[in-house]
Amino acid sequence: MHADDEPAIHLLLSHADDHRPTLADGLPGAAIREPSVETEELAPLSFYDVGAAGNDLEQQGWGVLAPTGDHGDAMLAAIAPLIAHRAAQQGRPVRVYRVPPRMSASQAARWRKQVFNIDEPEDIPYYQLLLGDLDELSGELQQVQSLGGCVGRLAFTSLADYESYAAKVLRWELAPPQVGPAPALFHTVHDGSAATTLGHRSLVAPVLSLAHDARSRARFPADLHELGDSTDPSPDDLLAHVDAPGGLLFSLSHGDGAPRQGWRSEQDRRSGQGAMSFGRAGSLRGADLAARPFMPGGVWFMFACFGAGTPDRSRFHHWLAHLAALGKFRGNVDAVLASLPRGDERPFVADLPRTLLANPEGPLAFIGHLDLAWSYAFMEMDDSKAKRPAKFYNVLRALVRGDRAGIAAQELTRFYSDTNDELAELHDAAEAQRSGGQPTTSDPRLGHLWMLRQDLAGYILLGDPAVQLPRGEPHNPVRPADPKNDSTHHWPTTITTEPASSPASRSPAPAVATPLALPALESAIHALLAGDEPALAVHLRELGLDRPTLERWRDRYTAAGRDALARHLRDGD
Incomplete structure (x- = not known):
């Protein structure tokens, strides 16, 4: 097959005004052969105790990362009941780390090495809950921490929403478990675009087939439902099925990006970007779901551009601009770049999952993409088997069998780490050729692996990584606390603090915290x-x-x- 005849790479992004695909024809497969690769120091080091059960908080530990400053204090106070609950489950105080804002990947790796990893391994929490939006604790920090732990994030606009989420988790975890298998919903928005057509054929349908096969062998304990009108997509078809408690939703759609004339305001951008597009039928936004039941006590995995949020710098920005300069971009590159941050625009968690997590009748966790979501994650054109939906099936299987959300999300992190390792080996081999005076050869896998790595890096977990679907026996159960005799609320926590420094002595790198x-x-x-x-x-x-x-x-x-x-x-x- 000639390079130009390779399958196209499709983007799950639509214009917010007319909901037409932003990149209707996709990109040629050959385009990824000339990536402009950027590298940053990462430190994938895990203190996970492989000899203990991964879902066991007593063995693995649960901690909180909060930004320095008054807002960090306020967020910690707002989720104090959840912190006390986790302390009781793990039988020891919760460790709280205070973290500098807006760290790059290399700064986050340095913080992890010099602050987070300095204690005894058994004292370092494997489950980690980040508090604050992406302009407080960066997306790069979440990715670095995810390489060696189960990491989730809460990012609300009001302290009342933090309190609401904490109360929701406790309500579900202290209640009797739901009886029977969990409902598992598979929803595709069949809007007629090449991206969703390919997505259904190569991702949703194969994952659903794997689930049916596993269910027949009692390995996927869920009631399976395929949703999505194949000719006339509408939010009503989805909303009619999302009231059952403790269920799982896996959806594929475009995510709304910038309208053709741009967002009218920053607030409009924050409320609209990443909404679930239904083509001509419009979109589902956070405001549509704030006051109605939607996957109560469940988990939603949303496959769409910007479904989880918008970073301050897209991993694909320089690559798309490079393709445009070479004349290899099919379509209008500006239409894609218009949805990416510019200038001093702040990164943010999308309003749709933010609203649902704050909703008392909403899900406990959400998995989505923090950037442009491509078909590459399930196509993997460097592989002779062509399609790899199993990584997404593994996430869903882990959830329905009762694993904590962080354990399930680690399935994607594992594939990212494997890809990153292979990419590093290829770069090392090329450097060895160069330093030995040998002519370097371009390995075609470099471009494919780079694209896959960037795509997988965008998936993040929102919500407490320790939550689980409320089916069967809960892990580390505790009885409801007696308010008259509840010493857990008074346990001292281990925190980290930043040393004082004058403005003149500050550097771009984060200050090294001192453990207390x-x-x-x-x-x-x-x-x-x-x-x-x-x-x-x-x-x-x-x-x-x-x-x-x-x-x-x-x-x-x-x-x-x-x-x-x-x-x-x-x-x-």
């Missing part, structure tokens, strides 16, 4: 209680704390001690 260990914190509290001001001054300087912060820790410390003493006097143990 329990013994050092306890010694400082003792000095405060004893009124030992000289010792207290030394402790505050060494820990990088101010006095009001330490006084708050003292209050928690003494409250927990009083609770423990009251139990001892009451029970006589």
Whole structure:
């Protein structure tokens, strides 16, 4: 087959005004043979205990990453009941890390190496919940952390939404499990475009076939339903089936990008970009689903451009511009680039999943793409078998069998890591040829692997990575806490703080945080209680704390001690 005759690469992006595909004809397969490859330092290092059950929070640990500053404090306070619940499940305090904003991939890798990974391996949480939007904790940080852990994110516009989500998780996890198999919905928007036609044929239908086969052998415990009118797509067809509790939804559609004349305002962009396009029938936006049941207690995997959000820099921007300069871009490159961030526009989590996660009758988790979503992720044209939908099936299988959402999402991260390793080996071989004075040869797999790597890197999990579909026996169950005797709310947490620095001394790289260990914190509290001001001054300087912060820790410390003493006097143990 001639290079120009290779199958086209299709993009799941539509214009928000008329909902027509932004790149109707796709890109020629040969276009990926000349990528402009950018590399950044990543540090894929896992402390995951392979000898323990992956779903076991007591063995794997659960922690929180929050941005430094007052807003980070407020978000932590808003999800305090969830933190206390996870602490009770894992039988120890939750570790909370305070993280600098807007880190690049290399800065995130440095933070991970110098801050996150410095403790004993058994003390490092494998499950990690990020708090804040992409302009607070970057998408690059989430990707770096995902290479060695189960990572999810909550990013709401109001603190009340954080409280609502935490309450929803506790409500589902403390309630009796749902009876019977989970409903598993497979929905394709058949809008007549080449992208959705290919997507249904090469992704949705094969994944559904694998699920049917596995279900016949009792390996996919779900009731399977294929949705989506093949001639007249409409949101009504989907909305009629999403009220059942504890279900799974896998959808394929275009995601709305910029209208042909551009977004009218930043708010319009944030509320519209990534909406689920139904072609001539319009779109589903967050506002449409804010006050109605939609996959309550379930999980939604949405295959569409910008379904999870919009980054500050697309991994494909430089590549698309390069193709346009070479005259190899079929269609209007500006129409695609118009949806990508420009200038000082902030990255953001899409309004659709944000609204649904805040909805008390919405899902517990959402998996989607944080960039342009291409057909490449399931075509993999470097492989002789041509189509690889199994990676997506593996995510769904993990969810319906009761794995936590973070474990399920790791199926995609695993494929990303394998692709990244193979790509690195090819680059290393080429560099060895170059340094040895040998003529370098262009391996055609380089372009294919680069495209696959970039595409897979865009998938992220929104929501707590420790949630699971409420079917069967829950992992690490706990009884509802007694408000009159709940010491978990007073457990001290291990946090990280940034050392103070003057504006003149700051550099683009993130400041190296100092872990606040329990013994050092306890010694400082003792000095405060004893009124030992000289010792207290030394402790505050060494820990990088101010006095009001330490006084708050003292209050928690003494409250927990009083609770423990009251139990001892009451029970006589």
